[in-house]
Amino acid sequence: MKAEYREDICAGWDQVFSIDEPLYETKTDHQHLIIFKNRYCGRVLALDGVVQTTEADEFIYHEMMAHVPILAHGGVRRVLIIGGGDGGLLREVLRHREIQRVVQVEIDLSVIDLCRRYLPNHSQGAFDDPRVAVVIDDGMHFLQHTDARFDVILTDSTDPEGPAEVLFSERYYAACRRCLAPGGILVTQNGVAFLQLDEVRMSATYFSRLFRDWHFFNAAVPTYVGGTMTFGWASDNPHLRQIDGETLGARFARSGITARYYTPELHRAAFALPQYILDAIGKPKG
Numbered sequence: 001m002k003a004e005y006r007e008d009i010c011a012g013w014d015q016v017f018s019i020d021e022p023l024y025e026t027k028t029d030h031q032h033l034i035i036f037k038n039r040y041c042g043r044v045l046a047l048d049g050v051v052q053t054t055e056a057d058e059f060i061y062h063e064m065m066a067h068v069p070i071l072a073h074g075g076v077r078r079v080l081i082i083g084g085g086d087g088g089l090l091r092e093v094l095r096h097r098e099i100q101r102v103v104q105v106e107i108d109l110s111v112i113d114l115c116r117r118y119l120p121n122h123s124q125g126a127f128d129d130p131r132v133a134v135v136i137d138d139g140m141h142f143l144q145h146t147d148a149r150f151d152v153i154l155t156d157s158t159d160p161e162g163p164a165e166v167l168f169s170e171r172y173y174a175a176c177r178r179c180l181a182p183g184g185i186l187v188t189q190n191g192v193a194f195l196q197l198d199e200v201r202m203s204a205t206y207f208s209r210l211f212r213d214w215h216f217f218n219a220a221v222p223t224y225v226g227g228t229m230t231f232g233w234a235s236d237n238p239h240l241r242q243i244d245g246e247t248l249g250a251r252f253a254r255s256g257i258t259a260r261y262y263t264p265e266l267h268r269a270a271f272a273l274p275q276y277i278l279d280a281i282g283k284p285k286g
């Protein structure tokens with residue numbers, strides 16, 4: 001019988017991949033990890049039963065998580081990534097030449113090591129960039145103890161269970177706010193809203209207590225099944241969410257980045273949310 005990887009999306013609904021080539025499976029100090037090859041999706045990483053990233057569609061998530069806040073800000077020098085052990089987000093962040101420093105705080109060294117080895121197309125050497133400092137720590141612990149300030153903080157985490165649960169808490173968002181430079185932006189992985197609406201609702205409640213401006217933007221990532229992927233956005237500068245298309249276009253052209261998903265038009269459109277999400281976050285008028 002052909003080997004399969006079955007992801008339990010919710011009761012009565014699974015996503016099944018054929019394992020065309022098993023690459024690695026282990027129990028790390030923090031989570032169960034499997035990397036395998038699927039003929040359509042390429043190499044796939046799953047942690048604790050949840051698909052994290054695939055070679056076929058990772059560009060959508062990573063481009064949107066990196067380029068939307070960095071181009072909206074327009075002057076980013078220092079970035080903090082929490083999680084993101086596969087290195088795909090780090091790769092996209094580093095494509096912005098003006099960025100001087102990226103600190104990546106990942107709780108599980110095994111994810112970084114195994115992804116560098118079995119998923120090298122994600123990081124493409126990013127971990128060797130001299131602008132990068134990798135810290136092996138819990139993101140919450142790091143934020144509570146650092147004096148550093150960042151223009152952009154990106155939470156590229158697993159879902160709110162196990163080690164990542166704390167990364168969806170009010171005290172985590174408060175710690176992020178403390179570590180943002182004036183006018184800084186926090187962007188978070190907030191799940192597939194159709195299936196994880198309570199998580200979006202909860203983050204919205206916490207953002208609204210902590211930040212002057214907050215919202216969500218979305219992108220359809222095929223292997224995060226169940227609808228569009230939701231990214232949280234929080235900042236004390238409301239202007240950054242309203243940057244006009246001309247300015248974004250000029251910044252994007254200046255960056256010299258060739259993207260496969262991101263466009264300045266999509267950037268602006270991504271903040272338009274379906275009514276059921278607007279209702280859930282208490283912004284019925286958008």
Ligand code: SAM
Pocket residue numbers: 030047051052053061082083084085086105106107108111137138139140156157158159163164165166167189
């Ligand atoms: N893009 C993926 C998604 O949306 O599901 C996330 C990919 S990335 C591999 C997630 C990483 O978050 C994992 O490597 C995991 O070890 C890390 N992580 C989970 N909890 C963490 C914590 N408290 N501090 C730092 N990293 C954490």
